Amino acid sequence: MASKVIHAYYDDDDVLMHAVKKVKDAKYHIEEVYCPFPVHGLDKAMGLAPTRIAITSFIYGCVGLAVSIVMMNYIMIQDWPQDIGGKPSFSYLENMPAFVPIMFELTVFFAAHLMVITFYLRSKLWPFKKAENPDVRTTDDHFVMELAIHDNEKELKNLLMDTGAVEINVSEK
Template sequence: MASKTIHAYYNDDDVLMHAVGKVKAAKHHIEEVYCPFPVHGLDKAMGLAPTRIAITSFLYGCVGLVVSIVMMNYMMIEDWPQDIGGKPSFSYIENMPAFVPIMFELTVFFAAHLMVITFYLRSRLWPFKKAENPDVRSTDDHFIMEIEIHENEIDLKNLLWDTGAVEINILEKDSH
């Protein structure tokens, strides 16, 4: 079954933000907004739920901290203890002040790298993936608001023209 989708094009982010507010106030569901750069506050204007990205970042940092502690304890205390600068190598706690920079660096390393991997997997971005943006102008200078049409094509079109759209296209989408 084919469904109709309307694409409204805007050339200014402030006009887009105002348009999103008007469309949401008219009780229409915005499927997606394609932007050439991040627009501050767009997620809240669209009514998107907050992400849990900060929680995952904290957990990845904790994994990095644990890995650094286990790694340094094994390498510097158990496997091959050395007397470096007169510091005893009897226990990890006695040497921990010297290990703080390594603990910090591995915490940041794990958080950063695992967050990038999580972002790519969550966004379904992998090598050789075909771009999903509907128009190449959305990567340059236009903003595209995508709304599915439910027997309200004329009213929706008029609303979008009133919000400052510079172009409106109606597309047939196949849902297989």
């Protein structure tokens, strides 16, 4: 059995924010909000948990730093030590100041690239994925709030009309 959802369309982000707060105050669960651009504070108004992407970025940066240290120690000290400009490569610690730019660059490289990959995988965005937005107007000038219907269609419609929705559609998901 397919579940029924209700889509409330809004044409202003301020009206949408007010509507989200009013719907949350009425103790309804908002499945998703589709927007043509990011709306500041919408995630907090919807009650979404804070993102952990910053934590993963820090971990990825630490991985990049570790890889750079191991790589430079192996390449420049153990595998092929060279006397460059009269500075022999006897130990990693003696040569570490010269390696700082490489450590910084690989830290940033790993953090940035792995964070983007994590974001795409977590958001289930991959090549050739079909768009999930319910209406093409959500990519241009309309905002859509999606709520699940649980034998309360009339109440939801009345509430959403009171919040300033310009259009309300019921559909199967």
